[in-house]
Amino acid sequence: KKQAAKKTIIKNKSAEIVPAVACTTKQMRQAILDRLHKSLATEESKANNKAWWNATCYAVNELLFEKLTDTQKSHSGHDTRAVNYLSLEFLMGRLLSNNLHNLELFNVAQDALKGLGKDLYEICEEEPDMALGNGGLGRLAACFIDSLATLGYPAIGYGIHYENGLFAQSFQDGRQIERPDTWREYGNPWEICRPESIQHVPLYGYVETVIDENGISHKVWHAGQKLKGVPWDVPIVGYGAKTVNILRLWESRADEAFDWDVFNAGGYVDAQVEKSKAETISKVLYPNDSTDEGKELRLIQQYFFCACSVKDILRRFRRAGNKWPILAEKVAIQLNDTHPTIAIPELMRILVDEERLDWNFAWSLCEKIFSYTNHTLLPEALEKWSVALFEKVLPRHLEIIYEINRRFLETVEQKWPGDNDIKAKLSIVEEGSQRMVRMANLCVVTSHKVNGVAAVHSELVKTDLFPEFDQLYPTKLINVTNGITPRRWLKACNPALAALYDETVGKDWVVNLDKLKDALPKATDTVFQKRFMEIKRDNKVELVNIIKDLTGIEVSADAIFDIQIKRLHEYKRQQLNLIHILTLYRRLLDNPDYDMVPRVFLFGAKAAPGYHMAKQIIYALNKVAEKVNSDKRIKGKLKVVFLPNYRVSLAEKMFPAADISEQISTAGLEASGTGNMKFALNGALTVGTMDGANIEMAEEIGAEHMFIFGLSVAEVKELKTAGYNPYDYYYNNPELKAVLDWLDTDFFTPGQPGALSDIKRSLLEYGDEYLCLADYESYCKAHDAIDTTYRNKALWAEKAIRNSAAMGKFNSDRSIEDYVENVWHLKKYPLA
Ligand code: B1H
Secondary structure: OOOOOOOOOOOOOOOOOOOOOOOOHHHHHHHHHHHHHHHOOOOOOOOOHHHHHHHHHHHHHHHHHHHHHHHHHHHHHOOOOEEEEEOOOEEEEOOHHHHHHHOOOHHHHHHHHHHOOOOHHHHHOOOOOEEEOOOHHHHHHHHHHHHHHHHOOOEEEEEEOOOEEEEEEEEEOOEEEEEEEOOOOOOOOOOEEOHHHOEEEEEOOEEEEEEOOOOOEEEEEEOOEEEEEEEEEEEEEOOOOOOEEEEEEEEEEEOOOOOHHHHHOOOHHHHHHHHHHHHHOOOEOOOOOOOOOOOHHHHHHHHHHHHHHHHHHHHHHHHOOOOHHHHHHHEEEEEEOOOOOOHHHHHHHHHHHHOOOOHHHHHHHHHHHEEEEOOOOOHHHOOEEEHHHHHHHOHHHHHHHHHHHHHHHHHHHHHOOOOHHHHHHHOOEEOOOOOEEEHHHHHHHHOOEEEEOOHHHHHHHHHHHOHHHHHHOOOOEEEOOOOEOHHHHHHHOOHHHHHHHHHHHOHHHHOOHHHHHHHHHHHHOHHHHHHHHHHHHHHHHHHHHHHHHHHOOOOOOOOEEEEEEOOOOHHHOHHHHHHHHHHHHHHHHHOOOOOOOOEEEEEEOOOOOOOHHHHHHHHHHHHHHHHHHOOHHHOOOEEEEEOOOOOHHHHHHHHHHOOEEEEOOOOOOOOOOOHHHHHHHOOOEEEEOOOHHHHHHHHHHOHHHOEEOOOOHHHHHHHHHHOOOHHHHHHHOHHHHHHHHHOOOOOOOOOOOOOOHHHHHHHOOOOOOOOHHHHHHHHHHHHHHHHHHHHOHHHHHHHHHHHHHOHHHHEHHHHHHHHHHHHHOOOOOOOO
16 A cells, blocks of 8 residues: 655755755656666556656766775775774665755756656655664664764675565454565665675584694684675765765675586586575575574574675775784774674684784784773673574684684683683683683673663663673773764754754754754744754654554554654563553543543564564554454544554654653663654654663753653662562552453453453563563553643644754764764765
8 A cells, every 4th residue: 555655745845955966857857757768668648657666766877886985985085094993784764865954956856856746745755665673772773883984984794695684564354464574576776796806604514633734733714614705785875975885785696606516417406406505695684683593593693794794894904915914903893782792702713823923913903902882781692692503503703713712711810810710701711511712701792892772771880780891800890871863863854853953953954963052942942842842743644644554543643753763672662652552441441531631652563583571562563452442432632553664764753743751661771762852853752761871862952841650770679679569559459450351251351351451461470571560550651641732733843843942962973973983983984
């Protein structure tokens, strides 16, 4: 079904804009037609929107490829220091609208297509999301490479060219169904294959000790299998197009040269089998957000892309004619969580075994090159790989890890002589019935900087996760608060609000988000308030149409749009939102005249396919939605909508239409959150706990303009230490007891009593690990305050403006400048 994509057409201001790349409407129009005719072999009368989309992308490419080449020439000409951002995830979303905005050619393309009888917004809807990530961690990587290019820093993103990105979600009788995401089944105009930069990656096999002609021994790894890594480059256009960097994604293929025997000696069928085995390595993105599966294929994925990337980095270094002593002057490698940790022993292996450098020298280079970002404290997310698996897949890397650990434990011995408990705790290798390699420990030991992603999280990394490491290396653990790119998350997704800001504070806010503060004095200006809230209402009307298209559900734009969009996880507490919704529903049923501002609760979330409770929560929300939405007694005061297949492109339509942003994780568990920032920037008010970046948002906005509730990090700790008993809350709060008991009936699942009982059990019998019941009352009160505040239109508008205008700190350009100053030490090289 086609989604309504009609945006308020912004008055064409192209006359005032000096585009980064010279292109008139006429030229753009001709370029699109040329591509339609000459690249796609079709014509206006036959072309469907997909063809128009392709033609437009090709036309854009013609403009940006030149900048890409110029950037690469400039970077290699200056032999620049670059950051290599290694990440298993890049959640890019769509690129056409973003690239046009960053080239400052959006209006030009809009006019050009209009002249051809086409609507650019509709054309953009044709683009499949590049969903090569799960959630916040992957989207952060995408925002960061946008900022790196915008700021003019030499940077390469390295990742995997998954054939299937994050699964597509649909619902069947309220339950999540997963289907493969075939985003590039019919080709992808944005990627360039680079066969000239193919890499070969060994796996399995054994290690031999070899004595060289000088009588010195070294190790040689004889692989049992080899993969071929084929790079696909996606251009990353900085705003203003002064820099076009690349995202390099590796696709795995069989290495026919290595498997020559199989491929030739009559093993035709065996050869095909080997080939498809090799291709499985980059076949699919693991759909877990914040849990670790410990599967062999996943370790191989990690090694495959790290090995390709490290070799590619060294190839560029050598090509520049450089010598090893300056490797760390030219190369910075950022590890996006522990997933690319294996790059560390891989670089050591190349330097020591292949380049025959002295261990100490190689190690001193690694210490300067690597830095690591921690994104979570959840124990189930901290990666560990069994020694046995390592031994089988990466035997030489295991030896190298042992040697790194042996030397590290000597340092520990010096600091804490004779303390074996500390040694056991800090050791990279965990002893036990199954010996395990602790990837985070390897990262901390090696990296010169380790950062958390929001102030409170970074503090907890120091005090709770790595306290001894903090004593051992007092300047290593730092904070870099996350941010979001204002290009995608305001300029492109909310053109009307962007235009209002252009007019109010000047166009500079796009690259200097602090400028929004200049709009603060207008927060109490009735004319400005009216315009701000009219834009919000228009965005809500657009979302109303999308909701109708996607679900058939009718909602009113006059209701409060209360939105929770993020991965489904118990620590994010969608179930707390659920029991509050049930509370309102009960109040309405008990008293049909119950006075509340009509409210639409919107959800978007994917559950990891193997995460039972998360799937139950989706099911419950869908079942409650069915019942609530069709209940005439409550006169439309309450609606619940779970939009299927939440992804970046859907997010772009939801953030601008939100009145309330739900950021309700148990304090201490959401490392940062970044959706929280996107909501506020687009003028939503937050109902949230003092967790992650919410805390810093409260500092910027003023907590009095948010709906803060619940236990603090310290209070959570106290309660857990004292012994938490959810039944205390259950028996003491009749409303809470009633809604939980409701879940045991068949009210929401007629004929199937108990179908939702799992959720009640998790909140009572299983101990309510995430303290939903402890925060329930305070959460309900926060929602009552939302209702009261919303009735005061001027007050609400003032707060909405204050939230948006105070988001300056949370732009990813600031995050990147923090990394540059404290971790990477890069210089800018924008094109003239
Ligand atoms: C975040 C992850 C994550 N933290 C393991 N950890 C994964 C862990 O596939 N895996 O195995 C995938 C993802 N993701 C998120 O990072 C945090 O929960 C957010 O709070 C934070 O905003 C985001 C970016 O820093």
